[in-house]
Amino acid sequence: MKNLLIKETRLSAHLLSYLFLAFSLMALIPGYPILVGAFFVCFGLFQTFQNGRETNDVLYSALLPIDKKDVVKARYIFVCLIQAAAFVLTAALTVLRMVFLGNAAPYVNNPMMNSNPVFLAWTLLIFTLFNVLFVGPFYKTAYKFAKPFIAFIAASLLSVFAAELFHHLPGLAFLNTSERLPVQFALLLFALVIYGSGTVLSCRAAQRNFERLDL
Numbered sequence: 001m002k003n004l005l006i007k008e009t010r011l012s013a014h015l016l017s018y019l020f021l022a023f024s025l026m027a028l029i030p031g032y033p034i035l036v037g038a039f040f041v042c043f044g045l046f047q048t049f050q051n052g053r054e055t056n057d058v059l060y061s062a063l064l065p066i067d068k069k070d071v072v073k074a075r076y077i078f079v080c081l082i083q084a085a086a087f088v089l090t091a092a093l094t095v096l097r098m099v100f101l102g103n104a105a106p107y108v109n110n111p112m113m114n115s116n117p118v119f120l121a122w123t124l125l126i127f128t129l130f131n132v133l134f135v136g137p138f139y140k141t142a143y144k145f146a147k148p149f150i151a152f153i154a155a156s157l158l159s160v161f162a163a164e165l166f167h168h169l170p171g172l173a174f175l176n177t178s179e180r181l182p183v184q185f186a187l188l189l190f191a192l193v194i195y196g197s198g199t200v201l202s203c204r205a206a207q208r209n210f211e212r213l214d215l
Helices: 002-012 015-028 036-054 057-062 068-100 117-138 146-166 181-212
Strands: none
Touching: 002 036, 002 057, 002 068, 015 036, 015 068, 036 057, 036 068, 036 117, 036 146, 057 068, 068 117, 068 181, 117 146, 117 181
């Protein structure tokens, strides 16, 4: 597995998968749907899958003297590492925005989503959608990715719309503030559980599909 991870991070990974981590900086932009940053992180990961298809990386990996399920597991670990890096960077910027920039006029009067624990929870949801709707279904064929990615785009854009809508509803204004932090952190913890369980279940299903696949 160690050698597979080295291959994933140094050979198979597209450069954009790393460069698009910079979209985590969107957490600092006022007056903008900052949750889009999580989508672009996933779009960077999509480039690795696209590049792998064009270079026959999946077939090459399947021909190695390893279990086919480990090929899928290594790719999921790589995806999760990129997502974890993006989440840590986004969380650090969220703390910066809440602690040091919380009283800045562009953020106080911001009609769009602010960086807070609820925003981080939505970020995890976007990552979950990518793992469940795109990465898992990709391994049903190991080369067709148009429909899974379109499904992810639709679901993620709906999530962005919902995230921007909810804090405007009566009684939910706290979702866009630094108030009621215990509730916000509870939502973040719930999102973390959803991310972990959804990713694990998706990985197991993808492993089963890939093992049955005749390349």
